[in-house]
Amino acid sequence: MTVDLPRLVTEIPGPRSRELHAQRSAAVPHGFGVTLPVFVERATDSALEDVDGNLLIDFASGIAVTSVGASNRRVRERVSAQLDRFTHTCFMVTEYESFVRVAEWLNAHVPGDFDKRTALFSTGAEAVENAVKIARSYTGRAGVLVVDEAYHGRSLLTMSMTAKVHPYKTSFGPFAPEVVRVPNANPLRGVGVDAALVELERVVADNGPDAFAALVVEPIQGEGGFVVPEPGFLAGLRRIADEHGIVLVIDEIQSGLGRTGAMFASEQEGVVGDITLTAKALGAGLPISAVTGRTEIMDAAHPGGLGGTYAGNPLACEAALAVFEVLEDPALLPRVRQVETIIRRSLEPLQLEFDVVADVRGRGAMMAVEFADAADLAPRADLAQRISVACHAAGLLTLTCGTYGNVIRLLPPLVIDFAVLERGLEILTGAIRATASDAGEAAA
Missing domain, CATH: 3.90.1150.10 (Aspartate Aminotransferase, domain 1)
Known part of the structure; x- marks a missing residue:
């Protein structure tokens, strides 16, 4: 051809x-x-x-954003129809149905056979920051564990969680406290699962059993180099998080919503997060992100503690609903x-x-x-x-x-x-x- x-x-x-x-x-x-x-x-x-x-x-898709194409017909139709109705009200002021429908779809499709709730925001970094806030509220702890070569965003907290110094951190310090980095099981670089998990256990022990609220990990690292961890690494993180009452946050912002050939990359490892994060492909180019997790964890934050002026904007919600239609094609x-x-x-x-x-x-x-x-x-x-x-x-x-x-x-x-x-x-x-x-x- x-x-x-x-x-x-x-x-x-x-x-x-x-x-x-x-x-x-x-x-x-x-x-x-x-x-x-x-x-x-x-x-x-x-x-x-x-x-x-x-x-x-x-071969870029706006850095994994336009996964259904940069001019998808269903996205254009849904967003155009919403433009004829209204562009914004702020969901924390007056509500609209599309926000709820996006949350319902994510509650049903994000891995985990348990009752879930979803909060919508605007960017991936917002999703990460709010996941940490929620985990801190639920556990009463402050510390955050992240792994080598991680990328989680450009805001102060997420920049602190990101491993790569240049260009993301150069000249922008001091950084947020209470962020501790542990090894990643990188097959090419010779860091095995057992050694990485032993070091994680040591870090947890050294800091005390009640130090860490959240362990945040990408199932396949994005900016860090598309590193696929050795088999068993994510399962080991799940085990250690359970043993110490740490909220396991799976950052699927780049790897989720069909990108890896499964709806979520964590499914390919058989690992379920307590909280799962989505963004990028979720809005097909319109800014929207989501934090989806166990109801008892998500409901720990007090009323008014979560939100944002543009969180779950109705145009972006319609784009997400169009993305879901594409993803549901068998x-x-x-x-x-x-x-x-x-x-x-x-x-x-x-x-x-x-x-x-x-x-x-x-x-x-x-x-x-x-x-x-x-x-x-x-x-x-x-x-x-x-x-x-x-x-x-x-x-x-x-x-x-x-x-x-x-x-x-x-x-x-x-x-x-x-x-x-x-x-x-x-x-x-x-x-x-x-x-x-x-x-x-x-x-x-």
């Missing part, structure tokens, strides 16, 4: 994008970074069209697993061709390739950056990540056309081969 993507009519970025970027630079602070300085005019399920008429294959999750098969078929052979292709990992449409020297696994951020730049120039939008910036992550829309996916992978594998060959990194 011939795929008319990408379609490049100018260099990337084109002249109009460069003009707009200059205006942006004069109006927006430099602290807002940008992966690719092109300005988008419209989108499809598989591609973004910029203001110069270039069509770029989308064909969707199997097709996401097929996305993983296609990606692995393209990328895994590169591990045999080039020493610096250290790992291909992930699940579903949340996949990554890590670059490191073979001898000592020293990160090669230079290669990841060069490969990503080559992809951008060829019309493929990719993202880097990882604690050391040496990982290229693939987050195509769950609904991406398979032929477009294959074409994007041709561009990516070509860029990897060209870059690794130029660097003389072929396997012996």
Whole structure:
């Protein structure tokens, strides 16, 4: 099948994008970074069209946000209909039905065979912060446990919980107290499950049995490098949390809602959180997040203690309800697993061709390739950056990540056309081969 993507009519970025970027630079602070300085005019399920008429294959999904496509018909219809009714009232002032319907769907679908309640907010960081507030209220404790390579947000508390220093924490301290970091069971880096759990037990013992309110963990790490923990690690966290009365918070903000080929990545580990967090894909581009958990925990916060002016905005709630309609298609999750098969078929052979292709990992449409020297696994951020730049120039939008910036992550829309996916992978594998060959990194 011939795929008319990408379609490049100018260099990337084109002249109009460069003009707009200059205006942006004069109006927006430099602290807002940008992966690719092109300005988008419209989108499809598989591609973004910029203001110069270039069509770029989308392997980013707005950092896992536009999982049902950046211009999904059901989302547009529901949001447009809500625009004709009203845009906002603030759910804490006067109520509206869509907020309740979103909460009901999450209560029914978030893992856990127990009675649940859901609170809606606006951003992933808000969800994390409110989960900690709720856990503290429920337990009467202050401490928060997080793992190495975690990413939980950019607010003061969530920035404190995030492991990666630059760019997220540089010059922004001092940070929130009572946050303690423990090892992650990272297979590539040789940190095993037993050693990681022993260290967690030591930290808990050293701080006292009543020190920690919450243990917050991503079932697959996002910004940390799409690290899939060794089997048994999440189950070990569940056991230790139960033993010490710690609220286990599963951060599914990037990995949830179909991204890994299951509705929630924690399901693939057979682990249920006391609280589960969603955001990103939940609103298909409109800002909404959710904290869903055991009723007795969620109800611990006093009336008026939770909320936010924009929390569960009605436009975002309608977008979420549209996302749920897409997710309930029985064909969707199997097709996401097929996305993983296609990606692995393209990328895994590169591990045999080039020493610096250290790992291909992930699940579903949340996949990554890590670059490191073979001898000592020293990160090669230079290669990841060069490969990503080559992809951008060829019309493929990719993202880097990882604690050391040496990982290229693939987050195509769950609904991406398979032929477009294959074409994007041709561009990516070509860029990897060209870059690794130029660097003389072929396997012996």
